[in-house]
Amino acid sequence: MAGRPLIQPLSPSRFLRDGLDWTGRTGGPAFAALLLVLGGLWALWRLGPLRFEGWTRWHxxxxxxxxVVFAVPAMGHVLRRLNDMGWRGWWAWGLALPWARWALLAVLVAMPSSQRRRRTDSQWRLLGMGVAGMLALVLAGSLVWTAAPVRTQAMKPALLPGDLVLVRRGPLAVARGDVVAFRVGEETAPRFGRVIALGGERVAVEGGLPVIGGVAATRADAGFLSETFGRQGPEGVMPICGNGAVGLGAACLTRRLREVLPDGTAYDVLDAGARPLDRAEEVAVPEGFLYVLGDHRDAGGDSRLAVTVGGTGFVAVERVIGRVDMVLASSEARWPWDPRGWRPGRLGEVVR
Known part of the structure; x- marks a missing residue:
């Protein structure tokens, strides 16, 4: 009777079926092929919006x-590969460690098969498959919702450096006053801004106030934003203070104003005093583009500046990731897991 062939043709259905039986065996070459395919899909998913013109939500x-479909079976193949090497299944938890995962994957590809008795570790295996299932659900949900980190102070007081925000990505019409996340050029980290003018409108900035179609926004005093002068968030951003140069640990005070656009849209902005960017020439926003400003008018590059000098220029609608809805987590520390910098009061705060 003919034996089973040593090398079987690549078959997505077989990989899917075998991966759901995590007590079996997967050889090194088969695991390497699966890893190559999944790595390619991951790279395409992450880099597609940056590398390909006309990349859409459908792509x-x-x-x-x-x-999503292969997330659970892929974890099953990790466990099968550990079986094939004669290792215990709990080694798979090394995939959760940022640096150890690459070493473990290299070992899983390179190690020869073993004839040693396989270990079941059924409870750990079941837990690992459950975690893989949760990650698959998160990945599927990312098509509608995604989390994005805030690294700059351009959107204070609505967003602070070190915030992790929930961005709604579902099909939606961007409206004036929305806080949106968007991509600029080849940057991988998103930027944030408030939509001030839409395609087809004319907009200028006079005295720090947006002027849309010749009608200026209005402002009313809303007190001060008080914060400690020091590094904030993972980038170590130093706040811009309206009360001048202060020392580390001193109170940093900046005027807080309630700004109302001509259509009645209202939100809070910060003003640290007279600055060059308080004035921007009137421009016509092209169709399919947005004019965005940061709520901290003295802190950042937005549509008042071209991309070549650190701004955003006009933002193409197709480059908008989505609308920012709420703060999921917040920390002013250099490392988000440092409890000394946590801001528990911001958890769940709705962004308006």
Missing amino acids: EAMAALPL
Whole structure:
């Protein structure tokens, strides 16, 4: 009777079926092939919006859905590969460690098969498959919702450096006053801004106030934003203070104003005093583009500046990731897991 062939043809259905039986065996070459395919899909999903012109949500879904389908079976193949090497299943938890995961994957590809008795570790295996299932759900949900870190102070007081915000990505019409996340050029980290003018409108900035179609916004005093002068968030951003140069640990005070656009949209902004960017020439926003400003008018590059000098220029609607809805977590510390910098009062805060 003919034996089973040593090398079987690549088959997504077989990989899917075998991965759901995590007590079996997967050889090194088969695992390497699976890793190559999943790595390619992951790279396509992450880099597609940056590398390909005309990348749409449909393209993103086509790259993400196979990752969702294979997330649990892929973990099953990790456990099968550990079986094939004669290792215990709890080694798979090394994939949760940022640097150890790459070493573990290299070992899983390179190690020869073993004839030693396989270990079941059924409870750990079941837990690992459950975690993989949760990650698959998170990945599927990322097609509608995603989390994004805030690294600059351009959107104070609505967003602070060190915030992790929930961005709604579902099909939606961007409206004036929305706080949106968007991509600029080849940057991988998103930027944030408030939509001030839409395509087809004319907009200028006079005395720090937006002027839309010749009608200026209005402002009313809303007190002060008080914060400690020091490094904030993972980038170590130093706040811009309206009360001048202060020492580390001193009170940093900046005027807080309630700004109301001509259509009645209202939100809070910060003003640290007279600055060059308080004035911007009137421009016509092209169709399909947005004019965005930071709520901290003295802190950042937005549509008042071109991309070449650190601004955003006009923001193409197709580069908008989505609307920012709420703060998921917040820390002013250099490392988010440092409890000394946590801001528990911001958890769940709705962004308006």
